[in-house]
Amino acid sequence: MSTLYLDHFGLKKPPFHITPDPDFFFSGGQRGPILGALVHVATHDEGISTVVAEVGSGKTLLARLMIAQLPPAFCTVYLANPCFNRDEIIEAISRDLGLPDLLASREGKLAALQQELLRRHAAGQRVLLVIDEAHTMPIESIEEVRLLSNIESAQHKLVNIMLFGQPELDDLLAQPRLRQLRDRVIHRFDLQRLKADEIGAYIDHRLRVAGWSSARLFSLPALAHLVRVSDGRARRINLLADKALLAAYSLGKQEVDEAQVSSAASELPSGQLGLARQRLQPWRSPPWHMITACLGAAALGALVVWAALAVPWARGAGAAATTNPVLEQSQPTGSPSLRFESSLAAPPKKAD
Ligand SMILES: Nc1ncnc2c1ncn2[C@@H]1O[C@H](COP(=O)(O)OP(=O)(O)O)[C@@H](O)[C@H]1O
Ligand SMILES: [Mg+2]
Numbered sequence: 342m343s344t345l346y347l348d349h350f351g352l353k354k355p356p357f358h359i360t361p362d363p364d365f366f367f368s369g370g371q372r373g374p375i376l377g378a379l380v381h382v383a384t385h386d387e388g389i390s391t392v393v394a395e396v397g398s399g400k401t402l403l404a405r406l407m408i409a410q411l412p413p414a415f416c417t418v419y420l421a422n423p424c425f426n427r428d429e430i431i432e433a434i435s436r437d438l439g440l441p442d443l444l445a446s447r448e449g450k451l452a453a454l455q456q457e458l459l460r461r462h463a464a465g466q467r468v469l470l471v472i473d474e475a476h477t478m479p480i481e482s483i484e485e486v487r488l489l490s491n492i493e494s495a496q497h498k499l500v501n502i503m504l505f506g507q508p509e510l511d512d513l514l515a516q517p518r519l520r521q522l523r524d525r526v527i528h529r530f531d532l533q534r535l536k537a538d539e540i541g542a543y544i545d546h547r548l549r550v551a552g553w554s555s556a557r558l559f560s561l562p563a564l565a566h567l568v569r570v571s572d573g574r575a576r577r578i579n580l581l582a583d584k585a586l587l588a589a590y591s592l593g594k595q596e597v598d599e600a601q602v603s604s605a606a607s608e609l610p611s612g613q614l615g616l617a618r619q620r621l622q623p624w625r626s627p628p629w630h631m632i633t634a635c636l637g638a639a640a641l642g643a644l645v646v647w648a649a650l651a652v653p654w655a656r657g658a659g660a661a662a663t664t665n666p667v668l669e670q671s672q673p674t675g676s677p678s679l680r681f682e683s684s685l686a687a688p689p690k691k692a693d
Contacts, residue, residue, distance in 0.1 A: 343583060346590035353552035357579035361402035367546045370539040372399060375530050379407040382528055383469050387498040389490055389525045392505045394532030397576030400505045404471055419471045427481040455492055458499040468500045476506035476513055487522040534573025544582055562599040570606040581605045
């Protein structure tokens, strides 16, 4: 992330850092209500919940904000990289709860963990296990987590569980071997991609938190292009907006225009580009563009010669031949937000 342009645009801090920063939290796109619901579930319900969203959509930020809002009586175990095997995951949870790593056998470790959970419960403490990137967990480790969710006192479960993961988490939980765990999922939250108008509001929000106070820093065509290439994912929006700001700064411009967003997009690896851009790219990249133009010119030329050779009905056919449905699709009309919203309407399930 660049800080070069901060003074140029009168910003106090970098507006588009890609590390989750609670100060920049944007509550639109259902993020605020989902955060509220997560805090409610963590404090009131018992069982397993899942939060599913594409990479870069804000899962980790939500998990951190939720944990920060829990009352003091809560003890949270947060596992950021849960690729542990079934023994390691018990060890990691035990370590976080302050248990010494003395016992060799799995049964011994599990029993010690159970004792600790009972002790905390008796002391009025509630334990929440939050697993980020849960889609990367080996099946045996998820099973181990399910067994933890079985541990209960006379009236209550001793540990609540939240799994945050990419859509692959749904596939993982759909496996027949995880049927029992699936039955224990009491809530599933779906964090959708940001829509066109939400992307505009997101950018405006981050810029204002960073100190921007004037009317508009991104022109409407720039925003529209950003919507098209970002795929509605916050991390990607941050990357693109940061690069576009840097490009505008290097040109001495006070407003970011479509060309700077376009140049930002060309710097990202193709896997990081949005759906709409991938769809449009064959008609926009130079080789295809030139080939299409050449073919079109050749066809038109042939037609003109043919028409000139006095085939009367060919003039009408020549006019119709200039309408290429594919090219028409790649240059849609209408307002930018409407245009791009429809391109986000049916995103692929896994784009990365
Ligand atoms: N609601 C939001 N408000 C502000 N920034 C967000 C929001 N959601 C995501 N971001 C930003 O997008 C980036 C990716 O978010 P992250 O939580 O790491 O996504 P994920 O865990 O889904 O891959 C982070 O820089 C984060 O600050
Ligand atoms: Mg994450």
